[in-house]
Amino acid sequence: MAxxxxxxxxxxxxAAAIRLQASGHAVTxxxxxxxxxxxxxxxxxDGFRWDTGPSVITMLPVFEDLFSEVGRNLEDYLIFDAVDxxxxxxxxxxxxxxxxxxxxxMCAQIAAIAPDxxxxxxxxxxxxxxxxxxxxxxxxxQQPPKVADFLQVPFRDMLKVDSMRSMQASIESLVQSPxxxxxxxxxxxxxxxxxxxxxxxxxxxxxxxxxxGVWYPRGGIYAIATALEKLARELGVTxxxxxxxxxxxxxxxxxxxxxxxxxxxxxxxxxxxNADVLPVHKTLLPQTPVVKRRLRKLENxxxxxSGFVMLLGVQAEHAALAHHNIFFSGDYKREFxxxxxxxxxxxxxxxxxxxxxxxxxSDAPMGMENWFVLVNAPAADGRFDWETEAANYKSVVLETxxxxxxxxxxxxxxxxxxxxxxxxxxxxxxxxxxxxxxANSRWTAFxxxxxxxxxxxxxxxxxxxxxxxxxxxxxTLSGKVAAQLAQAxxxxxx
Ligand SMILES: Cc1cc2nc3c(=O)[nH]c(=O)nc-3n(C[C@H](O)[C@H](O)[C@H](O)COP(=O)(O)OP(=O)(O)OC[C@H]3O[C@@H](n4cnc5c(N)ncnc54)[C@H](O)[C@@H]3O)c2cc1C
Numbered sequence: 001m002a003x004x005x006x007x008x009x010x011x012x013x014x015a016a017a018i019r020l021q022a023s024g025h026a027v028t029x030x031x032x033x034x035x036x037x038x039x040x041x042x043x044x045x046d047g048f049r050w051d052t053g054p055s056v057i058t059m060l061p062v063f064e065d066l067f068s069e070v071g072r073n074l075e076d077y078l079i080f081d082a083v084d085x086x087x088x089x090x091x092x093x094x095x096x097x098x099x100x101x102x103x104x105x106m107c108a109q110i111a112a113i114a115p116d117x118x119x120x121x122x123x124x125x126x127x128x129x130x131x132x133x134x135x136x137x138x139x140x141x142q143q144p145p146k147v148a149d150f151l152q153v154p155f156r157d158m159l160k161v162d163s164m165r166s167m168q169a170s171i172e173s174l175v176q177s178p179x180x181x182x183x184x185x186x187x188x189x190x191x192x193x194x195x196x197x198x199x200x201x202x203x204x205x206x207x208x209x210x211x212x213g214v215w216y217p218r219g220g221i222y223a224i225a226t227a228l229e230k231l232a233r234e235l236g237v238t239x240x241x242x243x244x245x246x247x248x249x250x251x252x253x254x255x256x257x258x259x260x261x262x263x264x265x266x267x268x269x270x271x272x273x274n275a276d277v278l279p280v281h282k283t284l285l286p287q288t289p290v291v292k293r294r295l296r297k298l299e300n301x302x303x304x305x306s307g308f309v310m311l312l313g314v315q316a317e318h319a320a321l322a323h324h325n326i327f328f329s330g331d332y333k334r335e336f337x338x339x340x341x342x343x344x345x346x347x348x349x350x351x352x353x354x355x356x357x358x359x360x361x362s363d364a365p366m367g368m369e370n371w372f373v374l375v376n377a378p379a380a381d382g383r384f385d386w387e388t389e390a391a392n393y394k395s396v397v398l399e400t401x402x403x404x405x406x407x408x409x410x411x412x413x414x415x416x417x418x419x420x421x422x423x424x425x426x427x428x429x430x431x432x433x434x435x436x437x438x439a440n441s442r443w444t445a446f447x448x449x450x451x452x453x454x455x456x457x458x459x460x461x462x463x464x465x466x467x468x469x470x471x472x473x474x475x476t477l478s479g480k481v482a483a484q485l486a487q488a489x490x491x492x493x494x
Contacts, residue, residue, distance in 0.1 A: 001026055002494040004486060005259040005268035007245045007284070010038025010427070011472055012462040013274030014228040015066055015479025016486070021235040022070035023487055028268070029237060030261045032244035032428065037225030038274070039427045039434070039464075040472070046414035048313040048370040049363045051221035055354040055372055056190075056324065058209050059473035063224070066476055070235065077227040080215040081359070087214070088322035090404050091179045092330035098322070099183070101213045114177030124174045124184060128207030130160045135201060140474070143481055144450045144467035162200035163442045170200035182332050186350070189376055191469055192304025193439035194336035202439060216323065216359055224472070248273065248284045248459065256458040269494050270458045270486045274479075277449045277465045278430040290455040301447065302440060303379035303433035304470070305339050306420035308393060312371040313364065313414030318406065323358045327351040327404045339376055340440065343383035345393055349375040351400050368413070373397060377420055379431035386419035435470030436463075451482045458493070460486045 002025050006013045009031035017027045035041070039053040060080060067074040074080075085098035095113050100106040103125075107118045134157045138145045150158075162170055171184045185195030187205040217223040232239065240261070247260040248271050258267040273280045281295040328350050329335055335346040354372040357364035364370040375397055378384065386393075394417060398408055420432030430436075437444060449466045453459035462482035464470030469478075 002269040002490040003028070003267070004270050004272060004490075005030065005266055006272045006274055006462075007248065007259060007280070008032075008038060008274030008428075008463070009036035009229070009239055009241070010274050010463060010475065011040055011225065011228065012464065012475035012479040012482070013038070013272065014225070014232055015476045016272050016274070016460075016462040016483045017232050017237045018066065018070055018228065018235060019480060019483035020486060021232065021237045023483075025487075025490065027237045028266065029232075029239045030243040030245045030259060030266075031239065031241045033426070034242050035225075036229045036239065036241065037222060039423070039429070040222060040225045041426065042220060042222035043311060043416060045311075045416065046313050047365045048311075048368070048414055049220065049356075050311040050370050050372050050416075051354075051356065052309065052311060052372070052418065054221055054472050055356075055374075056209075057215045057217070057221065057224070057472055058212060060212070060215050062473040062476050066480070067231070070231070072231060077231060078223060079218045081218065083214040083216050083323050083359070085322055085324075086209060087324040087326055089179075089183055090325065090327045091182070092328055093179070095179055097179070097183065099210065101210065103211075106210065110180060114175070114180050117175040117177050117180045120174035120176070121180065124171065124203065125207055125211065127160065127162070127170075128203045129211070131162065131201055131204045132207060134161055135204065139445050140468050141477065143485070144448065145445060147446060162203070165200050167195040167198050167200050167203055170203060171195070179328075182328050185332065186326065188439065189305070190471060191439040192433060192435035194340055196333055196336055197340070197440035199439075199442040201442075214324065216356070218360075220356060220360065220363070245275075245284060248280070248456070250286050250456050250459075254288075254456055256456050270460065270490055272460045272462050272482050272486060274463045275428050276430050276436070276463070277461055279428055280461075285456065288455070294455055298437075298449070301437035302340070303431050304435035304438040305376045306379045306423055306432040306434055307418075308345055308375045308377040308390075308397070308420070309418040309423075310371070310373040310394060310397065311414075311416040311418070312373060312408065312412050314369045314371050314408055314411050315367070315413045316408075316411045317367060317369060318355075321353070321355060321358070321406075323355060325353045325355070327353070327401060327406075329400070335376065339378045340438070343378045343381055345375065345377040345384060345396075347396065349397060349400055351375055351397055353401075371408075379433040380420040380424060381431060386421050390417055390419050430465075434464075436465030439469070451478065452485045452489075458489060460489075
């Protein structure tokens with residue numbers, strides 16, 4: 001049995017801890033916040049409850065695997081219900097569409113808006129499912145890809161991966177209606193990217209959601225963090241909350257020897273960093289030449305987008321709305337230019353609203369709704385002053401909703417706003433970026449930081465800023481890969 005220290009109790013940190021402890025190691029997690037979960041967090045205020053971070057959960061088998069691999073049944077810890085419709089879409093021209101997992105129902109929804117696009121949608125799904133078949137083993141479910149791995153893929157399959165053009169270009173080759181194009185393109189934002197820049201390979205994300213569904217755990221999204229914490233503690237993982245790590249300790253031979261927290265050196269045979277890789281290299285590791293070189297590479301990568309979040313208690317019930325709602329802007333391209341090129345939040349944003357009281361009435365007082373409102377925003381780089389502009393930007397978002405016929409202005413009885421700066425402070429994410437480096441390059445999958453440090457022996461990375469990327473299912477997989485690599489290292493070295 002070896003000892004492993006983990007920096008951070010986000011979903012990836014917990015997933016790595018569960019697997020390593022179940023394999024016979026003694027795992028200790030140090031978390032700077034008062035609670036586990038990282039970006040997955042819940043707020044109770046004024047009689048309402050909100051999930052303040054992730055709200056859309058896909059890829060259920062990833063969670064089933066985590067529990068079954070350590071001899072437990074997921075259902076004993078978490079009950080997931082399918083969300084139907086997956087999302088209700090409101091377009092700028094007043095049209096509306098309910099996204100459905102059932103293919104016939106989804107085709108009927110598309111036909112009501114753009115009958116000529118049904119065939120293109122089916123072709124889109126077919127191509128995206130091929131991408132999933134080909135890239136899954138290389139880019140998602142295994143250790144980080146090497147160009148050599150990708151070269152093993154048969155040539156005819158490589159072409160199908162569609163990495164040379166943007167998501168939008170691929171979508172536009174298949175469907176003509178601006179509304180269906182906008183709907184399919186929005187999945188770039190699931191990894192913090194732009195559909196106009198991210199490679200068409202990422203159309204796989206739409207396919208996963210549209211064909212495998214969206215899930216909501218009873219009790220709210222934070223129930224996932226609670227369940228992971230319960231499982232980890234049952235297995236024997238030690239979790240210290242309110243314990244910021246100030247250093248990952250490395251000896252003269254370049255080997256991780258432990259963690260410093262609360263001014264004390266805690267020795268470990270291996271260390272896993274669940275915190276954002278960039279601040280880990282900048283503030284937790286000794287500034288050796290190799291660490292500094294890695295840091296420069298990380299700093300040169302464009303960050304993914306951040307978010308502007310409003311948690312609203314709304315004194316009204318909107319029968320026309322669903323659990324997940326998207327209110328699209330009229331100029332989607334402009335939004336991404338503003339976010340990624342101009343560094344300002346969109347002046348006419350697409351607005352996402354999750355109202356969990358639609359599924360769990362106790363999340364809001366009787367006759368009211370709990371709105372989680374999210375607008376894509378640039379990672380904080382000083383070009384937009386959130387300290388002074390947040391209140392004004394709230395008005396921009398409310399005016400946008402009003403244009404869609406939803407006037408909340410005199411119905412808000414509780415309000416909490418989270419800007420990219422708040423998201424940075426809460427999770428330690430570099431510049432508040434939600435998903436690490438942006439996916440706006442065809443090389444992202446290869447450039448994403450590896451789960452094993454090349455600079456420090458015995459140091460591993462788990463989380464949304466490393467392979468295979470951000471989002472709750474992906475970081476759960478990241479925890480798995482980091483645990484496997486740490487296990488191999490411990491077997492060899494201890
Ligand atoms: C507003 C918002 C909406 C999102 N929507 C979705 C969605 O709908 N679906 C989806 O799948 N994903 C969504 N995401 C992304 C998802 O939440 C993240 O990809 C995921 O939670 C990241 O998990 P993680 O374990 O990698 O890191 P984190 O959750 O960032 O956890 C890292 C942990 O490390 C801790 N830490 C950092 N530094 C230190 C230190 N020095 N010492 C000790 N502890 C430290 C942090 O406090 C934190 O708890 C959203 C995120 C946000 C913020």
